Amino acid sequence: MSVSKVVTGNYAAAYGALLSRIQFAAAYPITPQTFIVEHLSEFVHDGLLDADYVRVESEHSAMSAVVAAEATGVRSFTATSSQGLALMHEVLFLPSALRLPIVMPVVNRTVAAPIGIWCEYNDTMPQRDSGWIQAYVEDNQEVLDMVIQAYKIAENKDVLLPVMLSMDAFILSHTVEPVEFPDQEAVDAFLPSYKAEHAHLWPEDPMIIGSFTPPEYIQEVRYQTDQAMKAAREVIKRVTKDFASAFGRNYGGLVEEYRTDDAEVVLVTLGTVTSTARDVVDEMRDEGKKVGMVKLRYFRPYPFEEIRKVAEGVSAIGFYDRSISYGSGGPSYIEGRHALYGLEIPVMNFLAGLGGRDVRVPDIKLMFEKLLEAAREGKAKKDIVWIGTRGVEP
Template identity: 50%
Template sequence: MAKMILTGNESAAWGARLSKPKVVAAYPITPQTSIIEKIAEFIANGEMDARYIRVESEHSAMAACIAAENTGVRTFTATSAHGLTLMHEMLIWASGARLPIVMSVVNRAMAPPWSVWTDQLDSVAQRDTGWMQIYSENNQEVLDSIIMAYRVGEKHNILLPTMIMEDAFILSHTAEAVDVPEQKLVDDFVGEFEPAFKLDPQDPGGFGSLIMPEGPYMEFRYKMALAMDEARKEIRKVTEEFAEVFGRKYPGLVEEYRTEDADAIMVVMGTIASTAKDVIDALREKGKKVGLARIRYFRPFPYEELREIVKKADMLGIVDRSYTFGYGAALYTETKGALYGHTDKPIKNYVVGLGGRDITPDVLVKIFDNMLKIAKDGVVDREIEWVGLHGDERWS
């Protein structure tokens, strides 16, 4: 393996290159563009043997991936924010057609007002599309997750697409040392794509035709639901297998950090978790017993792990970098839903960092202090709290 200094977007391009998709179809959007630029460069240099299809929109990018994958070849694409939401219709088509497409998503805030900075609403809003969702903590995970996503998704008992998220700029444009695995190891690990079914002129058939209400539409959806549940086991297995081959151990669906004997545990997705680990170490030295549960997979949702994690602390603080208008952010409502009937411990929602507002250790210390107070009192002061709004003296 060679260590290279790579940005998150370069890591994503390398993850794609090593996985050898035959077709890449994409449309540029900040801050994703440097992924597909790098891939275009790999293809132009002959370092990647893929057909690059330039399209007029993200909707078409996903449509092209769907069509290509339907012919039985591996595909890859990447997008952000408005590009992802424009794809929405085709995302549901891709999963419904049981095509294990892999896509990098650079989490960027939705306009208006215009913002190119990080915010997870774009991908959280795709929760119901039937895609698996991985939220990355560093550039190594961006690269490795792409390789693992193909292996999990292409299994014939799964056949579901995966999107792998990077926080905009914080990962996408930040360079770190990344182990770029040897091609041979990735070849052996991912293997050739063996479609369960494909369009074949020698064996004509059709996909996605009309099903009457009395037909098996529900059964198709039920099979998808089973496949997504089955994916939990495959993900845990594949992360073990990945560790054996590549020497890097990923924590399945959820990473726990210093949760033993914790009074309060923060639950969060993405790069906030990384900074939080330093904060936790510092607070632990001061005798404050705090820990972290980093949700890697938001879909399938790790409800079993969370039911064990909640036993380890007196409260959970759910930190969301997006908001679902009407009631609570998505990670909060999902977590509470998963824990209903399994705990009566206090759970609070912290809404933070929208539109790329920087999450510094100072902010996290204040959140942890608030969490510890709730753990001690046994009472949630505010069910849902927006952290650090301009002029809010609680957080200044």
């Protein structure tokens, strides 16, 4: 029997790991991820979780440890945030090339300077080329459900890639809301134990992993990883469906469309802004404004087809970003424009909530108004719009 409890996003993440029967974890505390490592410690010390949990001396070591453990053949888990992810950067490229299906929640937090602890995506976005599947979630239920789904996707034989689960600092990590906890039996049925067939470190079946490799081989390895990322698209869709039939919650695959039928403009969101934006869409619909929203659930693999399909039916499209590639706009916008190449509609970028600034209902409303204006004019006054920035006209 599943039970519902009011818990933080961090608790949901840790509990997701518990339900996934992780065998190995290594982590280093960093605000606002700390509750995850604390809860994991409690689970292990209370005997609820039978896993090796190594409280290492840095995030670099945390990621090194989970990669080594996963290469040895056990299901492995870690979690971090911001500077911690930046310190892991060097290690992140290993599991994607070595094909080790690690799962890691990242509590999105601003990367210094200036130092801050609040939500910004300049920690995860710069890692988008490291070969990790990247998902963004909007509430604590999705945090828990996605940890379980992430293992299912990562360990699929056509994928075998690590998954980074991006969850907003404080807005999810430290906020309590009701979460339904599935039965362990149901999770076990959905997610069988990990079998390390393609890579392991067992003397009875010796393998070499991570050799010094000349140019004759590396390009093929890159191609393999690229193929795996592409294959992940179908696997994600299938796992979303399977999860829905097992647990009754359907998240829609790579994207989730919200009131896009007959929409005149759509806003592509990611993270918790999605959740607030649902209210804004409803309000504006009530006012007779034909607005819709697309929740970008996965940034890697990027849902090119899905985004393009939505855009083909509207008069203007906007991309919300919580980080910036200086001089070029936000990463979601950059990727979106690539997906929409050749499409003759206004494509806009809305930058808001950087450094953890609150993204309010009027801010999101303003994004839709700007989109409706661009749809009317057939052209945006400004392609890249900074929302709520003092001294800057939106």
